[in-house]
Amino acid sequence: MIYAEVLAGGKGTRMGNTDMPKQFMMLGGKPVFVHTVEQFILSEKVDKVLICCPKQWVAHTNDTLKKYIKDVSKVIVVEGGNSRNETIMNGCSYIEKTWGIGADDIVVTHDAVRPFITQRIIDDNIKSAMEYGACDTVMEAFDTIVESTDGEVITDIPVRKHMYQGQTPQSFNIRKLVNLFQELTEEEQNILTDACKAYVLKGYPVHLVRGEAYNIKITTQYDLKIANGLIQQ
Amino acid sequence: MINEVYRLVARKQIHTDFLDETIRDEVVVRPTYLSICAADQRYYTGSRGKEIMSEKLPMALIHEGVGHVIYDPKGEFKIGTRVVMIPNTPVEDDVIIKENYLPSSKFRASGFDGFMQNVVLMGRDRVVPYTCIPDRTAVLLELLSVVMNALENFELRSHARRETIGIWGNGNLGFISALVLKILYPDTRVIVFGVSRHKMQFFPFVDETYIIDSIPDDLRVDHAFECVGGNGSEDAINQIIDYIQPQGTIALLGVSESNVNINTRMVLEKGLILVGNSRSGYADFKAAVKFLEKNSSAREYMDIIISEEIEINGISDINRAFEHDQANDFKTVMKWNV
Numbered sequence: 001m002i003y004a005e006v007l008a009g010g011k012g013t014r015m016g017n018t019d020m021p022k023q024f025m026m027l028g029g030k031p032v033f034v035h036t037v038e039q040f041i042l043s044e045k046v047d048k049v050l051i052c053c054p055k056q057w058v059a060h061t062n063d064t065l066k067k068y069i070k071d072v073s074k075v076i077v078v079e080g081g082n083s084r085n086e087t088i089m090n091g092c093s094y095i096e097k098t099w100g101i102g103a104d105d106i107v108v109t110h111d112a113v114r115p116f117i118t119q120r121i122i123d124d125n126i127k128s129a130m131e132y133g134a135c136d137t138v139m140e141a142f143d144t145i146v147e148s149t150d151g152e153v154i155t156d157i158p159v160r161k162h163m164y165q166g167q168t169p170q171s172f173n174i175r176k177l178v179n180l181f182q183e184l185t186e187e188e189q190n191i192l193t194d195a196c197k198a199y200v201l202k203g204y205p206v207h208l209v210r211g212e213a214y215n216i217k218i219t220t221q222y223d224l225k226i227a228n229g230l231i232q233q
Numbered sequence: 234m235i236n237e238v239y240r241l242v243a244r245k246q247i248h249t250d251f252l253d254e255t256i257r258d259e260v261v262v263r264p265t266y267l268s269i270c271a272a273d274q275r276y277y278t279g280s281r282g283k284e285i286m287s288e289k290l291p292m293a294l295i296h297e298g299v300g301h302v303i304y305d306p307k308g309e310f311k312i313g314t315r316v317v318m319i320p321n322t323p324v325e326d327d328v329i330i331k332e333n334y335l336p337s338s339k340f341r342a343s344g345f346d347g348f349m350q351n352v353v354l355m356g357r358d359r360v361v362p363y364t365c366i367p368d369r370t371a372v373l374l375e376l377l378s379v380v381m382n383a384l385e386n387f388e389l390r391s392h393a394r395r396e397t398i399g400i401w402g403n404g405n406l407g408f409i410s411a412l413v414l415k416i417l418y419p420d421t422r423v424i425v426f427g428v429s430r431h432k433m434q435f436f437p438f439v440d441e442t443y444i445i446d447s448i449p450d451d452l453r454v455d456h457a458f459e460c461v462g463g464n465g466s467e468d469a470i471n472q473i474i475d476y477i478q479p480q481g482t483i484a485l486l487g488v489s490e491s492n493v494n495i496n497t498r499m500v501l502e503k504g505l506i507l508v509g510n511s512r513s514g515y516a517d518f519k520a521a522v523k524f525l526e527k528n529s530s531a532r533e534y535m536d537i538i539i540s541e542e543i544e545i546n547g548i549s550d551i552n553r554a555f556e557h558d559q560a561n562d563f564k565t566v567m568k569w570n571v
Binding site for chain 2: 027028029030035038039041042043044070071115116118119120210214230231232
């Protein structure tokens, strides 16, 4: 089975008097996360789509989905966790409890706030995760990356051609992902904000999948304005 | 759903547009192979002229394409079904006039977006499934359907003596016309007339080939298919008029940007019928699929006229494909990986 986990864990920014996470804001004629989920519904390779969102937004997510998408039979809204990794693991636990985890099962984890994902990126992720066990979607870094450990002075300027900017999806063999997280100490789990980093730290390879420059993450009002400027009704 | 559409905005300039699309009853098709047509090249190179360019652009090019169904809200098409996409899109029914001749019909890559998109929302009567044709060859089904439309018109209008049929033009359309005629009329002497000597080597299945400046004086054809188009249309049509028997039918398939002077005196004297053939509709696509599924040799021959296959991973590859196509003898097809 191939699962998508759409990570909609954003807690939101203050919009007027109400906290509204970015994934629920309107992009063109639909909320951001609906565009994202639609791409996974369209993918013929993805069997189930889990939307992992904060507990208080589960009902809202369900109702919004039904409003915009006719057939939601492939979609399940589940409760996320306190961190990105906890959210991913909650999704995996749901998969395990509901369907069990097969040796070749794959999970494609993707930010709900990256609605410009394409079928090609989804396909490439599935292919790579099936072949190598883990992959990350990246773009070559166009800007020079400057490292500063104290925020005051430069400690390093890495060679740009070795630098990539991480996007999502990140995709994994589920069984291996779960086993890896169980291997981590509590301290390691707290430090790691990125599932791929856990693989790298433990010495497991994570293969690269080509992203797209427009596969942008909508995290600020500015991003949302840009995204709305890009699309045409 | 946000869909990426690759539109020509000016001569040789393609950019990505993002469309907020809502699926209603349409079948969602993910293109696998697209093929470049001379009509696309005329837009790409800007040779349609300033007025037409500013009227029609920005617009996604390409009206020859196949793909597979990735989503059908009604569940009528099985996911993964391989389909050829029909570029002609009628908006009314007419019991007399075929859909491809209705002035109200829209046509992909000529006024509205063609198939250079990440996914294409197609009306469910605008896709025709196929099974035993390789996708790379199937992308030529649109061209084949155009020939099927011409053939239907020809059969309706021409007299029954079909001992010799001449085809003027040894490009893509000439090749496919000759192939179809030879397979469907095995007893007919099919002769191809063309300019490029080296291209004639691709026509071993026809009975004879001639370079247009060395046609025997006493050679005559009962009917003719004009597949030249462009600046060569005029010479080709007038040469056909010289070599065709009285009351023959001339099927015109070549598109010309300018008006063509025809020797109407001889058209009258010989009582000729000139039939205009343009584009194709659902029935022609069905006929094309049936023909290609039935004839394995036709599938093999059609694959031969693919001069180049280019993998498309982004806009730079699309530009490369259009540039290469200008130098290719026959078809340039794009393996659509975007």
